[in-house]
Amino acid sequence: xxxxxxxxxxxxxxxxxxxxxxxxxxxxxxxxxxxxxxxxxxxxxxxxxxxxxxxxxxxxxxxxxxxxxxxxxxxxxxxxxxxxxxxxxxxxxxxxxxxxxxxxxxx
Numbered sequence: 001x002x003x004x005x006x007x008x009x010x011x012x013x014x015x016x017x018x019x020x021x022x023x024x025x026x027x028x029x030x031x032x033x034x035x036x037x038x039x040x041x042x043x044x045x046x047x048x049x050x051x052x053x054x055x056x057x058x059x060x061x062x063x064x065x066x067x068x069x070x071x072x073x074x075x076x077x078x079x080x081x082x083x084x085x086x087x088x089x090x091x092x093x094x095x096x097x098x099x100x101x102x103x104x105x106x107x
Contacts, residue, residue, distance in 0.1 A: 042076075045077065045089070045096060046063040046074045046098075047063065047064055048063055048087055048099070049062040051082070051084060053084045061087045063079075063098075076091055077089040077091045077096070078090050085099060086100075
């Protein structure tokens with residue numbers, strides 16, 4: 001009796017592991033969870049809120065409500081340049097130029 005129960009449990013557990021989703025397309029296999037965990041989630045580009053300069057070379061910027069200087073990192077982006085008109089961010093060999101006003105203001 002005990003042997004029959006053990007055999008039945010073994011068969012059921014084996015069948016549960018090898019069965020395929022009956023609603024899946026033919027030949028479809030579930031992607032490995034390892035592949036999904038290897039992908040790095042890309043952080044969005046920080047939002048430039050303001051630029052404050054006390055002198056010609058003493059600028060700070062507010063990115064995502066965080067005050068930053070040249071060389072600091074926000075959301076994986078490095079602040080590579082701070083100018084009174086724009087902030088340059090870099091990551092992975094690419095650069096982004098953030099400006100406070102992207103359009104000309106007409107009076």
